[in-house]
Amino acid sequence: MPTSGSGVNKPGAALGHEKAKGRLTIADIAREVGVSPSAVSFALNGRPGVSEATRARILQAAERMNWHPHSAARALGGAPAGAVGLVLARPTRTLGAEPFYAQLIYGMQSVLSARSVALLLQVVDDTEAELTVYRRWAGEQRVDGLLIVDPQTKDPRIAAVAALGVPAIVLGGHGKHGDLPTVWADDREAMLETVRYLAALGHTRIAHVAGTPTFQHTQRRIRALKDAAGQLGLADTHSVPTDFSDGEGAAVTRRLLSQPDAPTAIVYDSDLMAVAGLGVATEMGVPVPGELSIVSFDDSVLTRVVHPAITALSRDTHALGVQVAEALLRIVEEPGSVADIKAATPRLTVRESTGKPPGVRAGR
């Protein structure tokens, strides 16, 4: 639609090539329609005070002139900032390779962008820096809500964020985070299912290449493994902590497989580490699943793309993102309105990387 010469433009020069100085404001719309700015504001915000006829004319004009509210002006009046914040503080570099956050963000977006809420993303080195970002964002009123990921045992962020008064959701915690509600998955049940499955196949020597042990979810998994081992009478299971990096995943695998009583099954806390582990096994000539079964505690393309495809605990991370974003928006609108939410428990997707341990025959 070519810009018709009349009405629409600001009293600018010849061609609209220059909009430079004059931002389009509701005053312009008001002038165009012939009402006061406040009438325009009423109309645009769908509140009473203008006749339907006028409202329609105003909305039309705004549309035609391609007007958008100046977010800062709105926010200044006390309106929400229209953004939520996410800070990632993994000891990075590895971060790029883990599909988890990317998928999560993608899921969140499907909710956020539908409501025109922006996502502020910041990647930092450590928790200290993370807190600084929170404080700044809160002070600057840049965000209406925060998503806190990877809760730790004595997490300083919980109290700090609560003190800032910014609504927040914790992802992956369970119980006792001050007043912040959490969206969590039942890692425990997932781990139990996995161990039961491996035990049923005949495995007794099961290793667990865990993530960062300060993370709550990692701890839950470690504890669950121990409990399962107790229940099932598996004497030879243990968890080895790592920093979630492919490097440590590979190194630990190499070490485990070199031992005299090497495990016959390894559960990895992330898909990346599982793939790295598979690489090491292949390189060492250990057949998978012939002599070693591999399970990943996180699922993504990675596990499907390698050969053999890796048995994994899968959950719909995209859906998780949706859930988290919805909870976040809800708590922003009405603080205290959200209780802890239990997300779907990861379910074991059996692929080609798991089988009976060596020495166990079909007939038992």
Added chain:
Amino acid sequence: MPTSGSGVNKPGAALGHEKAKGRLTIADIAREVGVSPSAVSFALNGRPGVSEATRARILQAAERMNWHPHSAARALGGAPAGAVGLVLARPTRTLGAEPFYAQLIYGMQSVLSARSVALLLQVVDDTEAELTVYRRWAGEQRVDGLLIVDPQTKDPRIAAVAALGVPAIVLGGHGKHGDLPTVWADDREAMLETVRYLAALGHTRIAHVAGTPTFQHTQRRIRALKDAAGQLGLADTHSVPTDFSDGEGAAVTRRLLSQPDAPTAIVYDSDLMAVAGLGVATEMGVPVPGELSIVSFDDSVLTRVVHPAITALSRDTHALGVQVAEALLRIVEEPGSVADIKAATPRLTVRESTGKPPGVRAGR
């Protein structure tokens, strides 16, 4: 909450559980120090108009009271929004698995967060939606600059963004994008190097599993392959377009390897597809690099984590992010101050997935 009959207003009720109303403002600091708000503003912004002594007292008070400027208020006055925007419009789902963007973002952050510039991230389905986001952000004055990724042949975004008047940098284009400067890598040279390397090993049937052919960088690679084939007299090379997904990467590989004259080397346009291709080859019993050499046109943990590790064109994506962010900030501060920037050319990192084609002996 029952409305208590008496003193309904301000004088906070029982518990100070309510800090709600009173945001900390420069007026508070002014009162504390005993000067006017503008004196405080001057002091905090390091501009003349206050004595050093007063300035110090003000800064101290601000620090002590833990004050932060209200970003909206600043922005209203015409100050920059303090944020840059990035919209990702890949036909997603796959997106999560590609380390490229995650690494890029991480690199950008190291520049942005040092300057306290926020990153607005949005993931959308298609270019149309992407344009909508740009228009909204521009209208709302939410961002000071934009990064446009994956430029296409006749990219509608270039003109649209230029018209919006928002400073922007294009990543991965080269030449002719209106007035928007670009940061680009020499895909052509990289492809030439790769083909030369493969040809030197003795390969003549080289396939190229390309990305989305509407992307400029994909086209450059396709053209480079054709040129290289011409120069080196390789009759049997060709590029197969895909959507960058692991699924298509795998499917195309399967198809290629089933042909009578199967290629002896395949170059993949992304690491994820390369890994998928390796998986297919393994599954089909085609030894790598014995009968098939594999090269990835993008490097990341993925290529190193699998076995055999994949020969790849590596570049420092983190550094690229740094470069991009710096260019973006520069162009925000001084529009027109940035010319096209050539990033480092990806260099071939030879790993285990490439070797002589079958039938070629050491002595030739």
Added chain:
DNA sequence: ACGAGCCACTAAAGCGCTAAAGCAGCTGGG
């Protein structure tokens, strides 16, 4: 027939900050 009440709107104040203009008190050149 007159004030109460409503409607559709306008006028004005204010959000927190910056920027321009104003204004005391001092200095120093003529």
Added chain:
DNA sequence: CCCAGCTGCTTTAGCGCTTTAGTGGCTCGT
């Protein structure tokens, strides 16, 4: 000794929007 010209502030205005308080004109109930 007077005033231009500082210095170090304060006052005022305004960014674009929402919101509260009006304000005319109208209808209506008694």
